Amino acid sequence: MTEWYEWAEAPPADFAVIGDPISHSLSPRMWQAAFSETGLDLRYVALRVPAGKVEPALLHLDGLGYQAVNVTVPLKAEACLACASLEDFARRSAAVNAILLKGRVGRNTDGPGFLDTLSDLPVRGRNVLLLGAGGSARSVALALASEGYNLRVFNRTRVRAEEMVRDLQIDAKVVDAPALLDAHLIVNATSASLTGSPVPVRFEEAAPGTVAYDLVYGDTPFLKSAREHGLLGVDGRALLVAQGARAFAWWLHRDPPRAAMEAGLG
Numbered sequence: 625m626t627e628w629y630e631w632a633e634a635p636p637a638d639f640a641v642i643g644d645p646i647s648h649s650l651s652p653r654m655w656q657a658a659f660s661e662t663g664l665d666l667r668y669v670a671l672r673v674p675a676g677k678v679e680p681a682l683l684h685l686d687g688l689g690y691q692a693v694n695v696t697v698p699l700k701a702e703a704c705l706a707c708a709s710l711e712d713f714a715r716r717s718a719a720v721n722a723i724l725l726k727g728r729v730g731r732n733t734d735g736p737g738f739l740d741t742l743s744d745l746p747v748r749g750r751n752v753l754l755l756g757a758g759g760s761a762r763s764v765a766l767a768l769a770s771e772g773y774n775l776r777v778f779n780r781t782r783v784r785a786e787e788m789v790r791d792l793q794i795d796a797k798v799v800d801a802p803a804l805l806d807a808h809l810i811v812n813a814t815s816a817s818l819t820g821s822p823v824p825v826r827f828e829e830a831a832p833g834t835v836a837y838d839l840v841y842g843d844t845p846f847l848k849s850a851r852e853h854g855l856l857g858v859d860g861r862a863l864l865v866a867q868g869a870r871a872f873a874w875w876l877h878r879d880p881p882r883a884a885m886e887a888g889l890g
């Protein structure tokens with residue numbers, strides 16, 4: 625469990641991750657490790673910001689002298705609306721996970737960060753089953769589609785998946801069940817793992833070599849089940865480092881200390 629604060633009681637600091645829930649976030653540990661490694665005397669904290677409160681929270685943090693924030697579940701779409709300008713990928717995915725408070729510039733480092741992590745994985749083909757249609761699923765879907773992957777999308781609420789595919793203007797098929805069929809990669813971009821809920825995927829139908837990737841970190845029910853059926857399971861730590869490294873380079877204008885960030889996760 626990470627130490628966290630309500631946004632209205634935010635302590636003096638320089639950077640924060642905002643979301644709800646927030647106690648699971650490993651971002652403060654990762655960022656403090658990055659600051660120690662680079663000799664920067666800066667503080668990064670976790671703040672609970674409920675849905676509907678992004679705008680007042682950003683105003684408050686700006687007033688306290690915070691420089692920038694990361695945004696997590698369930699605020700990535702709302703954060704878009706709170707930005708004065710959006711970089712291209714954030715605008716197209718309608719999801720922001722990093723905001724520079726000066727000028728309220730929004731960026732999405734999840735999608736490009738996700739692609740960074742894929743290059744280290746033994747994914748044998750380009751067929752992907754994506755679960756979810758929230759802010760993170762949007763950035764992953766856009767990133768994969770822009771690299772030419774064949775996407776099928778399943779979401780608990782089908783209409784949200786349809787909206788996502790339409791809004792992103794990508795070529796992806798919305799499906800009624802999370803059937804693996806010929807998927808080489810299955811990505812769980814739902815927040816089900818945060819509450820320990822299983823996602824009804826029949827891993828026994830997976831082709832040999834299929835990779836299961838959960839954006840949530842740890843030994844989630846999704847990954848446990850995938851590994852029990854012989855799949856390679858990858859949790860969200862690599863993505864946390866990849867998206868954080870991109871935000872670090874943007875905000876601090878220097879190379880991110882990736883190894884220290886990874887080690888900081890424990």
Ligand code: NDP
Pocket residue numbers: 696697698699700734755756757758759760761779780781784813814815816817818821822823839840841860861863864865867
């Ligand atoms: P959102 O709240 O925007 O979206 C949540 C998604 O999860 C929706 O598609 C929702 O479906 C689905 N969902 C929620 N509960 C369940 C359930 N019990 N069963 C099935 N589907 C469910 O969240 P985000 O997209 O921002 O984040 C998703 C997850 O990814 C979070 O857990 C977040 O922590 C993680 N993440 C991790 C990162 C990392 O660095 N490792 C980076 C980005 C995200 P519906 O539409 O039906 O409500």
